[in-house]
Amino acid sequence: MSTSPKLTIKDLRVSIDDREILKGVNLEVKGGEVHAIMGPNGTGKSTLASALMGHPRYEVTGGEVTLDGQDVLEMEVDERARAGLFLAMQYPSEVSGVTNSDFLRSAINAKRGEGNEISLMKFIRQLDEKMALLEMDEKFAHRYLNEGFSGGEKKRNEILQMMMLQPRIAILDEIDSGLDIDALKVVAKGVNSMLSPELGVLIITHYQRLLNYIKPDFVHVFMQGRIVKSGGPELAERLEAEGYDWVKEELGIEDETVGLKA
Ligand SMILES: Nc1ncnc2c1ncn2[C@@H]1O[C@H](COP(=O)(O)OP(=O)(O)OP(=O)(O)O)[C@@H](O)[C@H]1O
Numbered sequence: 001m002s003t004s005p006k007l008t009i010k011d012l013r014v015s016i017d018d019r020e021i022l023k024g025v026n027l028e029v030k031g032g033e034v035h036a037i038m039g040p041n042g043t044g045k046s047t048l049a050s051a052l053m054g055h056p057r058y059e060v061t062g063g064e065v066t067l068d069g070q071d072v073l074e075m076e077v078d079e080r081a082r083a084g085l086f087l088a089m090q091y092p093s094e095v096s097g098v099t100n101s102d103f104l105r106s107a108i109n110a111k112r113g114e115g116n117e118i119s120l121m122k123f124i125r126q127l128d129e130k131m132a133l134l135e136m137d138e139k140f141a142h143r144y145l146n147e148g149f150s151g152g153e154k155k156r157n158e159i160l161q162m163m164m165l166q167p168r169i170a171i172l173d174e175i176d177s178g179l180d181i182d183a184l185k186v187v188a189k190g191v192n193s194m195l196s197p198e199l200g201v202l203i204i205t206h207y208q209r210l211l212n213y214i215k216p217d218f219v220h221v222f223m224q225g226r227i228v229k230s231g232g233p234e235l236a237e238r239l240e241a242e243g244y245d246w247v248k249e250e251l252g253i254e255d256e257t258v259g260l261k262a
């Protein structure tokens with residue numbers, strides 16, 4: 001019964017402590033599409049991800065975000081998750097006292113709603129299957145969420161969450177950072193196994209390398225709090241080879257950071 005999702009971001013403006021970080025982001029992500037965002041440090045990529053998920057620290061001051069025409073900005077954080085938005089975080093938090101498996105089961109049940117909880121058998125079956133695909137040792141199910149996980153293990157665990165939660169729009173913020181070559185392939189395999197017309201993917205990355213494994217349909221350059229240029233996979237290759245100076249020159253951008261120099 002699920003339909004192809006459409007996330008529409010129009011002229012989104014977001015401030016932190018009265019400092020404007022996002023300065024008019026425009027983007028549309030549809031089911032079956034993979035979008036990649038690349039851009040210098042501190043330009044607002046993670047801020048976009050957090051604002052889309054409804055992180056209270058990020059104040060939306062303008063623009064709109066809709067998912068299948070529904071106003072996302074009006075939704076509470078849990079409603080956004082239920083509507084199918086998912087974020088694999090750049091810096092996943094550690095939660096002591098809650099096992100990975102308990103966390104996943106409550107997240108799935110929160111999404112499914114009361115009276116429609118997943119059976120324990122089905123949950124375990126799915127968890128085993130996804131963990132096997134991600135080549136994760138079963139002990140990770142019983143460890144506290146992210147506690148003491150290595151950088152790469154945390155990233156793999158974010159993808160496990162995505163695979164278990166089956167989102168409609170997945171935002172993956174630097175899932176490749178800190179991964180060794182083999183882990184990168186495994187994480188890409190996990191993401192690729194999810195690709196379907198029912199899922200739209202937004203990948204934030206610094207390196208073209210990941211995009212060798214997860215093929216993007218669109219590549220966007222993020223600078224000064226907005227998307228300044230869009231293209232196909234060849235854009236990522238040029239950025240990797242030449243950096244961002246040519247984009248700045250082409251667009252007449254002098255200062256690429258909103259952060260360090262603001
Ligand atoms: N919670 C916060 N509190 C204070 N400042 C913040 C917060 N989140 C983001 N910022 C600031 O907003 C700016 C954009 O940060 P953001 O994390 O979105 O950048 P980014 O593009 O993801 O960078 P990177 O490539 O390094 O991950 C930075 O100057 C950052 O310091």
Ligand SMILES: [Mg+2]
Nearest residue numbers: 045046047090
């Ligand atoms: Mg970031």
